[in-house]
Amino acid sequence: MKQLVIRAFGDADQLALVEAKSPTLATNEVRVKMHYAGVNPVDAKTRAGLGWGAAAIKDDLPWSPGLELMGTVLESGAEVSIHQAGDRVFGLLSGGCYSEEVVAPANALVAVPSSVNDEVAAGLALAGTTAWQGLTVHGNLAAGERVLISAAAGGVGHLAVQLAKDLGATVVALASPNNHEFLKELGADEVVDYHDRDQVRAIAPVDLLLDLVGGESGCQLLSVVKPGGRVITVPTITADEVIAAAKAAGLEARGMLKDNDTQQLAMLIKAVAEQRLTVKISQVYPLAQGAAAHRQIETGHTRGKLLLQGATD
Ligand SMILES: NC(=O)c1ccc[n+]([C@@H]2O[C@H](COP(=O)([O-])OP(=O)(O)OC[C@H]3O[C@@H](n4cnc5c(N)ncnc54)[C@H](OP(=O)(O)O)[C@@H]3O)[C@@H](O)[C@H]2O)c1
Known part of the structure; x- marks a missing residue:
């Protein structure tokens, strides 16, 4: 099977397509034919040697990126009863999804309804x-509250806009003007161009800021959070900086690291099947063109999600 790996940290050209052996299957695992793998900013940051992802794998190179996939089960370990050969599954893994075949714990994956x-x-x-954990588990968003979502047109943001709206919040979405129509269609109550400082200042007050950009941008948005309001800063690399600035301003602030919760995955895919949640896929690249996908995610201006394509049959 083919797999994209990095042998050293560096730019997107470090991604190399290699022939690899599909791993042996443990009794609690399934072998999955990858149809599509999600491309996320953390994949590119880890490839570049940055953040918690790189710290975790620095002694395990070569390494294959990719933290999420959809595919078909090829075979199941002896103890697996939840997924059988032929089942369509999706989920979050700890790496290696940029591969034509992936071996994963069966209980990490969730069935995909036929309508999705x-x-x-x-x-x-x-x-x-x-998006779900940022808004609810960490952000405690309640109906009637006003939430500001930065990077609202991106992978996390465009889902957060819809989920926040579904929770009964008033949603203020930050994006470049070319994404405003897209965000209104997803249900945003107000859309604001983050390049316009006066417009941004006029957003105040919000109960909750879901900061999906971090760093200087996260710090600048603190002034629109109401006194005693809440800040969830999602990019981990700059979390300490934003949390310190928020606390100095009298706000409640925390970072987060997404947790793999299959009940939440089942709830999210049900919302998609029932057409209450839309996932925008902006571009699909063949597995061999992983470097191009990484260059695109590194622009910081992707609308919705990028995927790598494995097998389609
Ligand atoms: N802690 C965790 O567990 C966790 C999990 C997932 C993601 N993350 C992190 O969260 C961040 C967002 O992830 P993502 O997948 O949504 O990223 P993404 O899809 O690459 O986000 C792209 C979006 O960012 C927007 N953007 C760029 N600069 C901006 C700015 N200064 N102000 C407002 N919006 C701006 C762009 O908007 P325009 O094109 O409209 O300008 C674009 O739509 C990344 O840093 C990622 O690593 C962390």
Whole structure:
């Protein structure tokens, strides 16, 4: 089987397509033919040697990126009863999804309803889980509250806009003007161009800021959070900086790291099947063109999600 790996940290050209042996199957695992793998900013940051992802794998190179996939079960270990050969599944893994075949714990994966297409399922797990946990588990968003979502047109943001709206919040979405119509269609109550400082200042007050950009941008948005309001800063690399600035401003603030919760995945895919949640897939690249996908995610201006394509049969 073919697999994209990095042998050293560096730019997108470090991604090399290699022939690899499919791993042996443990009794609690399934072998999955990958149809699509999600491409996320963390894949590119880890490839570049940055953040918690790189720290975790620095002694395990070569390494294959990819934290989410959709595919078909090829075979199941002896103790597995939840997924059988032929089942369509999706989910979050700890790496290695940029591979034609992936071996994964059966209980990490969730069935894909027949009404949900392969691409949509592949783009849902990481961004959907992050959006849901950021808004609810960490952000405690309640109906009637006003939430500001930065990077609202991106992978996490476009799902967060819809989930926040579904929770009964008033949603203020930050994006470049070319994404405003897209965000209104997803249900945003107000859309604001983050390049216009006066417009941004006029957003105040919000109960909750879901900061999906971090760093200087996260710090600048603190001034629109109401006194005693809440801040969830999602990019981990700059979390300490934003949390310190928020606390100094008298706000409640925390970072987060998404957790793999299959009940939440089942809830999210049900929302997609019932057409209450839309996953925008903006581009699909063949597995061999992983470097191009990484260059695109590194622009910081992707609308919705990017995928790598494995097998389609
Ligand atoms: N902690 C965790 O567990 C976790 C999980 C998932 C993601 N993350 C992190 O969360 C961040 C967002 O992830 P993602 O997948 O949604 O990223 P993404 O899809 O690459 O986000 C792209 C979006 O960012 C917007 N953007 C760029 N600069 C901006 C700015 N200064 N202000 C407002 N929006 C801006 C762009 O908007 P325009 O094109 O409209 O300009 C674009 O739509 C990344 O840093 C990622 O690593 C963390």
